[in-house]
Amino acid sequence: MQKTKILAVAPYEGMADILTDIAQSRDDIALTVQTGDLFTGRDIAMQLAHKNYDVIISRGGTAELIQSAVELPVIDISISVYDILLSIKLAESYNGKFVIAGFPGITANAHLLCDLLQYDVDIITFKDSADAVNRLKKAKENGCTLVLCDVTGARAAKDIGLNYNLVTSGRESIENAVAEAVKLVHSSNYVHKQKDLFQSLLTEDDREFLIYSPAGTLWFSSIAIDEMNTSLMNFVQTYIKSFLKVPNQTVSHQIRDNVYTLYNRHLIYEDQKYTAITICKSPALTAEDDPGFQIYNIDNTSSNDFADAYNGTGKAGKIAQIVEEYAKSHLPVLILGENGTGKGKAASLIYKQSNYKHAPFYSIDCSLIKERKWHSLLNNENSPLNEVDSTVFFEKADALSLEQIGDLFQYIDQTKLCTRMRLIVSLSTNNSNQPAFATIRTFMENHLSCLTMNLPPLRERIDDFSGITALYLHRFNVSLGKQIIGFDVEAMEKMLSYNWPNNLDQLQHVLKELVTITKTPYISCDTVEAILKQEPDYGRVFDDSVKFDGTLDEINYQIILQVLHEEHDNKEKTARRLGISRSTLWRILKNNN
Structure with missing residues (x-):
């Protein structure tokens, strides 16, 4: 015989004990008993209602709250006229004024009984817990010293120093509620059979x-x-x-x-x-903490750093516009840039603004993924590359061997990957002279007709520099509990003159160190110099294209031309970076011209 599965939420322990005893005497029910009054009882029911119960049993205000919160039928254990009469008879031997108080489940029958037997007893009906306290305070002021009440009334009486007797539901009332619950479920037996069959189907x-x-x-x-x-x-x-x-x-x-x-x-x-x-x-293809393969969703991708660094005007604004436009397209995207320019965060931002954002974003760091995992990625049936409408990002793809690149190209073509999901690839221009870089770029641009995004190095974004540092400073102030306002003039000039070979990544960790050790409102030039001396290429203002096979004047001239090019022919900024006056710069340029 199919047992009726009942969840009982008892407002007080005594009722829970009676329910447990009743369950042991019946073989047609499977009863789970929990104890909780009002909102606690409601929350218990909400947590457990989905666990395949047929019906819920509770009492009074707790039953009402449960009924409004869950879909299952709720049987209210009544408080009979006999239960109330028993409480009144016990209270008659009490030397003092008493009242009957509670939710309508108690007070409705109390009114009926007192009218019938012509008892002169005040009856108070609560709306909620707060109302119970207020009404019992007034009763106390009017000389009441004992309350016959439900659990809510008992709690309120205790809080204000009133004596109370709990009006309990007798065993007969509780047995009647259990019987009513079983009858209700049996009356809809056909529906329950259907439910159980569908339940079995789903669980298998x-x-x-x-x-x-x-x-x-x-x-x-x-x-x-x-x-x-x-x-x-x-x-x-x-x-x-x-x-x-x-x-x-x-x-x-x-x-x-x-x-x-x-x-x-x-x-x-x-x-x-x-x-x-x-x-x-x-x-899973990899370990949960494998840095070479990460799964992100719309709510846990990290692109705020990129938004900070590429929002605004000038080059920053153009990059932000490109990200927005590329996000609207379904075409593959190739992101180029030096180390630390934010290629990964750009990919994340494209994903977050695209129509693919309601599916996962798979990030594969090609510099970290091992050969065995790479093979699984391209051949395992559980590979994320087999999905539809997701986004896959091959970060640092130029770290792949030529053989791996060939396998990837073959997989992309044979499985029509670019028609099933969004493909994003990043390459580091630090490796632009490597065969892998040229091979991937040619395939992406010529074969896949991808969209290409070039992220400029930090040294070419002097106009954006102060804005970027201000945003990062604010973030580090919040995370480190500091109140740094900004840089001294000389300190900012020192920051601007540095080459920043690792770009935004390097700027962030340098700023974090500066904020950490600075104890004044402004970061000083000495502090900047002390931190930058620990960084690679400190003091370097030229790239490897500068030749050293000429005279000192010729070498100086080459350096000036390079910095002038980086500063877009802005002679004032060039002179400031080189630490010379504008007149000296003008003289050197004139002499060489």
Whole structure:
């Protein structure tokens, strides 16, 4: 015989004991008993309602709150006229004035009884917990010293120093509620059989299913209670607000040795919008903490640093516009730039602004991924490269061997990757003389007709420099608890004159050190010099194109031409970087011309 599965939420321990005793005497019910009053009881019911119960039993105000929060039928354990009469008879031997107080479940029958027996007893009906305190305070002021009440009234009476007797539901009332619950479930037996069959069908599927109510309460789960993985449910909870608003999203997350992918859709039932989530599990290709392969979703990608560094006017504004336009396209993107220019963050920002943002973003660091993992990536059926509508980012692709590059090109062509998902590739122009760089760039631009984005080095963005540092300083002030206002004039000139070979990445870690050790409102020139001396190429203002096979004057002239080029023929900035006057600069240029 199929047992009726009942969740009982008892407002007080005595009721819980009676319910447990009743369950032991019946073989037609499977009863789970929890103790909690009002909102605590409601929260218990909300947490457990999805665990395949047929009906819920509770009492009074707690039952009302549960009924408004869950979809399951709720049976209210009544307080009979006999239960109230028993409490009154016990109170009659009390030397003092008493009142009857509680929610309507108590007071309705109390009014009936007192009218019938012509008892002169004040009866107080509560709206909520706060109302209970206020009304009992007034009763106390009017000479009341004892309250016959429910659990809410007992708590309020205790808080204000009143004696109280709890009006309990007798065993007969509780047995009647259990019998009513069983009868209710049996009356809809056909529907419950259907539910159980569908439940069995779903639980035997390789996938898991969750359904959330319009309010975000878990309404159904195919995950068995003993398999309720905390990490997985925490991951679901991270995205539930987004899932409730926007359908047809896909997010992925690796937990230990498995990757869990969530798909959501909306179901309309009786004009109410429910959210269904399908969970698919597949073996992970790499360890959870493998830096060579990372899975991101719309809410946990990091692109704020890039937005800080490339928002504004001039070159910064143009790059931001390019990102916005490229994000609208489905074409592959090739991102070029020196080390540290923010190529990874640019890829992340393109993803966040694109139509692909409701599916995962897979980041593959080609400089870190091992040969065996690379083979799995291109050949394993669980590879993220086999997905649809996701974004895959091959970072530092020029670190691949020519053989690996050939395998990747073949995979892209044979599987039509660029028609299934968004492809983004980054190359470091520090390696532009390497065969891998030229091979990948040619394939991307000529074969795939990709969009190409060039990120300028920091030394070519002098106009943006003060704005970038101001944004980074603010961020470090917040994270480090400092109040640095900015740089002394000479300190900023020192920062501007440095070559920044590792660009934005290097600027960030230098600024973090400066903010950490500075104890004054402004960062001094001495502090900047002390930190920059630890950096590579300190004092260098020219690149490897400068030849040293001429006279000193000729070498100086080459250096000036290079810096002048970097400063876009701005002689004032060139002179400042070189530490010479404008008249000296003009004289050297005139003599060589």
